[in-house]
Amino acid sequence: MNLDVNTLLTLMLVNVFAMAVAVPVVMGWRVSSSARFVVGSAVMQALAWGSFLLALPVHDRAFSTLWIGLLGASFVLMWLAVRGWLGPRPGGPVLLVVCTLLPIGYGIGFGNYAFRVAWSNFGLGLLMGMVCLACAWPAPGANRRWRGLIIVCLGALAIVTFARGVLGGFYTELYPSLRTPHPVNVFGAALNHIALTLTTIGLLAGWHEEAERALRIQADTDGLTGLLNRRAWHERAGHMFALARRHSEPLAVLLLDIDHFKRINDHGGHEAGDRALQLVARVLMDTVRRGDIVCRYGGEEFCVLVTRGGVPAAQEVDRRLRRSLHEHPAFGPDIVLDFSSGLALLSGEDAGLEQVIRRADRALYDAKAAGRGCLVTAAGGA
Structure with missing residues (x-):
């Protein structure tokens, strides 16, 4: 096959239309907003090149301007997807200004070939660069591989796009039309296929990472309260227990049970x-200190691992939670939420966290036997 510019452009059209169909089929629409931005970007690319097809036979200026505008919008949607996955990214206002001015300037200056080529290529190259910057900007915990793939692919395409802008804007005789077989143009047309395909793969990998993160959160979280579940709490608390033993730091377990839950x-x-349950969970999260670990332990029981501060810190958590629940008007004047609680402190004889929990559980039983609505500290925990 003779890979001239016309052939490459034809293949490009086939490629973007195939991706516009494949990406929504693979991802679906009932996904996160970031994933929908990826789907939207693929659709925008297809609509853009569809407008390019209609430009010459229908209305060159209108459909060429639409082509450039849709291409710009597709990169904005990529940037929004990356921001959704990685958190705040730099350049958002610049991105929107460039995306808005890009088709406006192109349409107004359409009669001047050198201007419109330089304007469109510099604008599109800048948008690609902003997507690369969003991927390169620090994002703790995010996988670098898919981000690196996007940076390499879109970065290379941005460089070639800038080169096209220079060529068309300042050396117009060497690049008098989009189909001119200039080496830069031929290379750019070929690179479009590779770069956009691999960029889409990178975005799909980002979506896959998001889905895995959501599954991990779902596996670790109690569905009703949003707190950690018992398994995840034990996993994290076990790590904190080991650190406390190693550094001889105080650590306490506060186990609490909502009083008269059956009556509610x-x-x-x-x-x-x-x-x-949701109210107690919400107030508890507002009450504990940073670094403490909270979970719904089972039924109407909650558990707090109080790091640093020992018994006084745990008693303060108990007091603040009890006061907040007493003052909360959620259930009207007839029902006041209260709880019984048991507290145990890590001792030098504890071989594992389970021993501390068992002492807190016995203290909780003693609190219930004492009439409920109170805190009992296990022997040796003061």
Whole structure:
């Protein structure tokens, strides 16, 4: 096959239309906003090149301007997808200004070939560069491989796009049309296939990382309260237990149980019970200190690993939580949420976290036997 510019452009059209179909089929629409931006970017690319097809036979100026505008929008959507996955990224206002001015300037200056080629290529190259910057900007915990793939592919395409702008804007006789077989143009047309395909693969890898992260969160989280579940709490608390033993730091376990939870269910149904659990979870998260680990331990029980500060810090958590629940008007004047709690402190004889938890559980049992609504500290924990 003779890979001239016309052939490469034809293949490009086939490529973007295939991706516009494949990406939504693979990802679907019932996904995160970032994933929808990726789907939207692929669709924008297809619409852009569809407008390019219609330019000469229908209306060159209108459809060529639409082509450039849609291409610019596709890179903005890529940037938005990356921002959704990696957090705040630099250059958002610049990106929107460039994307807005790009088709406007192109349409106004359409009669001047050198201007429109330079304007469009510099603008598109800048948008690609902004996507690369978004991927390169620090993002702790994010996989570098898919980000690196996008940086390499779009970065190379941006450089060639800038070169096209220089060629068309300042050496117009060497590049008098989009189909001119100049080496830079031929290379750029070929690179488009590789770069956009691999960029799409990189974006799909970013989506896959997002999906894996969501699954991990779902596996570690109690669906009703949003707190850690018991398994995930044990995993993280076990790590903190080992650190506390190694550095001889105080560590306490506060185990609490909502008082008369059955009465809440009987009075307002299971919906009231769910609201009570959610309220306790929310207030508990507002009460604990940074570094403490909270979970729904099971049923109406919650557990807090209080790091640093020992028994006084754990008692303060208990006091603040109890006060906040007493003052909360969630269930009206007839029902006041309260809880019984047991507290145990790590001792030098504890071989594992389970021993601390067992002492806290016995202290919780003693709190219930003492009439509920109080905190009991396990022997040796003061």
